[in-house]
Amino acid sequence: MIGLLGYPVVALALPHKNPKVNDFFDRQRNYCNVQVVSTNNVKSCFRHMAKGDIIAIVGDRDFFGKGERIEMQGHGCLLPPGPVRFALKGKAHLVPVFMIRDKKYSYRLVFSNAISPFKESGLKTEKELLDECADVLGQYIWKYPEQWYMFGKFWVD
Numbered sequence: 001m002i003g004l005l006g007y008p009v010v011a012l013a014l015p016h017k018n019p020k021v022n023d024f025f026d027r028q029r030n031y032c033n034v035q036v037v038s039t040n041n042v043k044s045c046f047r048h049m050a051k052g053d054i055i056a057i058v059g060d061r062d063f064f065g066k067g068e069r070i071e072m073q074g075h076g077c078l079l080p081p082g083p084v085r086f087a088l089k090g091k092a093h094l095v096p097v098f099m100i101r102d103k104k105y106s107y108r109l110v111f112s113n114a115i116s117p118f119k120e121s122g123l124k125t126e127k128e129l130l131d132e133c134a135d136v137l138g139q140y141i142w143k144y145p146e147q148w149y150m151f152g153k154f155w156v157d
Helices: 019-031 044-051 082-090 126-143
Strands: 009-013 034-038 054-056 068-072 075-079 097-103 106-111
Touching: 009 019, 009 044, 019 034, 034 044, 044 054, 044 082, 068 126, 075 126, 082 126
Parallel strands: 009 034, 009 054
Antiparallel strands: 068 075, 097 106
């Protein structure tokens, strides 16, 4: 949706094993004005960040089994560290974005407040940023639980 609104978006995407399936998804993303960068080419995202492009990264699903245990709404969960590592290395703000279904064919694109990687003494830690991300994500999951589709391990207690 953000690409269709005219913003320069680069989506970091896990390649599918089947090249035809991968091409299908890439075509769909390109149709929406989203440039795709494979997780095999993560470093190229920093060039896009330097140009001011928006980097879209899934922030609630750990695809690589390297999730960090974080407390969310009083429960342990696993969040992927990738988005906060990008923010710290690129000195960029994180902007959580949610697509909320209001009615059968009516959706609302919601931009949460930006999460800054900076604090008075320099940069925040990975843990500090992950905690802030968990706070925002938890608010939306608890407000719209029927709209969160998690098909993997997330909760750890």
